[in-house]
Amino acid sequence: MTSSPNTPFRFRDLPPEIRNKVYRTLLCTFKPRPDPETPKKIETLLHYESAHDEIDTAILRTNKTTYREAYDVMIKTNRFVKVTSVRGLPVRLLLQSLWCPVVTSDKSAVERFRGHVLAIHLDCAAPYRPSPTNYHRMISEPCTLLILCRDLDIFCNAIMDGDAHVRSFSETVRININVGPVLDNLVSGRDPTSFEEFFSTTNQKKLLAPLRSILRGFKSIKVQGHVDHDLARTVQMEIEQDQWSDPQQILADFASAKEKGYTLFQQRKFGYGCLVWQDAAVDIDKIRASSSWPNLVKHANENFVPQLAALYFLIRLNIAHIKITEMQDLRQRYTAGIMAEDALKSATQSLQQDYWKEGFKHRPSVQHLAKLRYRFAMCIRLEGEPGSEDQALRHIEKALQFQPGDPAILKEKDNIMAWIQRGS
Template sequence: MESSLPPADEPPHFMVFPLEVRQQIYAELLCSFGEPKKDPETAEEDANMRRIDQVGSLAQTAILRTNRQIYEEAKEVMLKQNRFVRIFTYDIKALTLPGPIIVYTTDPDNDPIVEQFRWAVMSYTIMDNGDGGTQLQQSTTNFIILAKDLGAFLRALVGPENNYPTLPTGTEHKIVLHDPFRLSVDPSYDTLEVQKRLLQPFRDHFRGFTDVKIEGNVDNELAQTVLAEVSNEDMPDPQMFIRDVVYLMDEGYVYLGNNIFFKASQAWIRVDLKLKRLKAGKLWQRVKEEFGVVFRDRLADLCCTLLGHMAQQNVAEMQIASNMEEADAEMLSQKYSEVRRLGSLALSAGTLYEGHWQPSAAQRGHIMFRAAKAARFAGDIVTAAIFIHGALMDQPNDASFMQEATEIKSRE
């Protein structure tokens, strides 16, 4: 973040401008970090990709190397007006980090730039609590973002973009507020209001989080209020919950029927997260007791249907790929394995949701039918024959099953 001081050469003509004008120029150059214009046709796909704007690589930071006086003036504007937030993640896989990432390192032992940065208004640490529920990637990732982007970061962290069902109950969070410029000693500076703004994104996006600490330069009453809010979680309305799940699945199925796989996947992920987060959340025991086994069996049935839709999409993608002149054997093999994995999970949905649900003959048949098609596309004809035989045992008169059996037989 802080480059070596520039040589003390002669002041450029720029210095004839009043300090207020120079500060406005510094702010324009160093407090936006070149937000790119978005193409509306690709914005949705781009939103799911990490974008890293390392501040040192941006052209506008060249002004910091003009001379010593400009360096000091510009650095003060950049540090004070940007309001940087340091984020440390331990054993947490962050797939989507919206907004510009000012500094980023996955090797903090050899590159301690984030840890050594002294001008952040907040440090936020996220750590897996060791229960094995979260998705692991590397041991540590450190980065710096702007305070104005913290809300977007937290929204993505808890949302379907990152798909962490156990995030509220399987991770530890520590928020530390700093006053690096000692602004709180200024009587005209509304310290409490600034603290409220910094903590507001957590109040907006966190619910049911069981292990959160707030420390540092923060009003104790405010900290306790925020902790109570992020820990609180309202019981779902069972009918509305089911309705929302069905709506999202129907939406995804329409996209799947039109081969709009990206949007179908987005719908599946949203449903999957909604179901899993309920099961992994702090309210699950109350849900079990108050809503009963009928509700849990309905969840299991919806889970089976969802996994079936996801498997069907994989099969559809395999069919398209297998018709290409040069089929991607590795991709077909991966999707074949995924179809089998999804089928196995679908059959065990009753156990997952701790109810009495068992798949119907039609559900078992379709699970094996999809596995048979996937096996055929992957070139595993022997296993395909076994799967389609099982499917026909459950649904002997299904025309599509019989057609698939004929197709497999012709390849034996």
């Protein structure tokens, strides 16, 4: 029997498993997760990574029966997570820096959509103090986003970076995790049975797994909604645990990172070595700014802070060395200069009284102080800003006070003097 071309296709006559496959193809096809090793351009950090691919929601508008089937498949497969934050938290910056895929950042679209399986709200216990710069105001704007549950680990890792950007972030932020809000948002008359079954204790654990395995050191956590009471309490306790508690392991990890970077440097893999050092430096910044730090200092032996301070200072000096070398290439001079200057300023700041703990001041060797001043001078000269010649000269003369007669320092002084003469 041949079918007429004018005969409508009877979609609902297809077996349920075929219809579900169609729903998944139309409503659950998103881009693959971004490769974390892909180099990121500075301008890309100002925008969210889109999770969209070929999503077609037209099938949701066919009829009520198809809508219910398709909606169930869409929600249970994609497992959307609503993320909101208040003004003053750098959530935008944190998610963009790790390329966390976002389904939509359109607030009105997110608010209209009621099919999220988790809702995560980040509040701030301390009052918001607006930054004077437009950039910092932008990254601290409130966020209302929709992400996929598959990307919750990226979200959690981004939030764990908060202490590296905002002092005492983990101590001041409040995180409210609401499980199963889709059950509260079902349209009137809709049978909730299938969704209630979906939020079994087993699935609750799966949904919360990234949060409970990655988030640490946040002291104000609330897990509520359609969640087992004992599970909610366990998740709260796990997230409140200090992320860092073993001083000797911390020292061993960062000493290993320092040596790994040096090995890569010797192998002339300068970029990879620098990345290892940068990650280590950021992690030390996070530890010092985290809620774990006071307990670490209190319970560690007297060598912990001096040894960590020494590692940090040398790692920052090493980063500056790599970036100053990159500044020799005009194509890299601007971005490498920014990173070199940041590394040198961080190293200098770490020498301040009470920076690491009250009553302590890290005092490097004269050789390392000479390197700090020498690299400051070279960085300033390569940046070539008019009017900064005297600053470069002061740094190089200070380096010579620490290391009189050092050939490299003397050569750099000649370079700076030639720069001054060209400008006169």
